[in-house]
Amino acid sequence: MFAGRDPGHDYAHVIRVYNIAERIGKEEGADMEILLAAVLLHDIIVYPKGSEKRTKSADESAELAEKMLAARSWPRERIERVSYCIKTHSYSKNVDPETLEAKILQDADRLDALGAIGIARTFSVGGSEMRSFYNPQDPFCRMGREPEDTRWTMDHFKAKLLKLEKTMHTDTAKRMAHERTRFMEAFLAQMEKEIS
Numbered sequence: 639m640f641a642g643r644d645p646g647h648d649y650a651h652v653i654r655v656y657n658i659a660e661r662i663g664k665e666e667g668a669d670m671e672i673l674l675a676a677v678l679l680h681d682i683i684v685y686p687k688g689s690e691k692r693t694k695s696a697d698e699s700a701e702l703a704e705k706m707l708a709a710r711s712w713p714r715e716r717i718e719r720v721s722y723c724i725k726t727h728s729y730s731k732n733v734d735p736e737t738l739e740a741k742i743l744q745d746a747d748r749l750d751a752l753g754a755i756g757i758a759r760t761f762s763v764g765g766s767e768m769r770s771f772y773n774p775q776d777p778f779c780r781m782g783r784e785p786e787d788t789r790w791t792m793d794h795f796k797a798k799l800l801k802l803e804k805t806m807h808t809d810t811a812k813r814m815a816h817e818r819t820r821f822m823e824a825f826l827a828q829m830e831k832e833i834s
Contacts, residue, residue, distance in 0.1 A: 644686070658746040659674065659743060673723070676723035680696075680723070680727050700722075723735070723737070723743045727747050729747075756799060777792060777833060
C-alpha cells in the first residue's frame, strides 16, 4: 500500500510514528492494541499536498481501516475507537481529540514533523514541489511578510513546524517536542549564518 509514496508519508514514516507512539503509549497508559492499529493505518490513503482531496486523507484512511479491521473480525466498538484516532490525527483538520489513544497518535505524527527528520521531510516535500529554499529578500519572515510555505520551503518552519510544540497533549510528547524544536531552532540559526 505504501509503494511509490513520497518520503514524508512512506512506510518508514509509519514505522517512526509507531515507535514514538509505542513509547508514549507505554508511559501514558494507553490501550496499546487500539493505538498501534491506528498508527499502522493512519496514512493508508494520502493525497499529495497540492490536491484538493488533501483534507480527505484522514477520513478515507479511517473508512478503509474500518473495512480492513472488520474483515479480521474486530469488535465494532474497537474498530470505532481506531477509526476515531485516524480521523482526528490530521493537522489540517485542526481537531482536538478526546481519547488518550487519539491524542497520542496526533502527538506521535506531529513529532515526526520535528527534529532532524522533520527538517529532512520539509526539504523533501519542498524539492518535490519545486519550491525555492527561501525568500531571498526575507528568508525568516522578519519584514512583516506572512509565511508562504507553498512558495518558500523555509517558510514552513514559521507557518507550522515551530508551532507544533504547543499542540502536544501528553507530557511525554511535550518533552520530546521541546528537544526536537530546539534542534530545529539551532538549524535555523546555522542557516541564517550561512546565507547572511
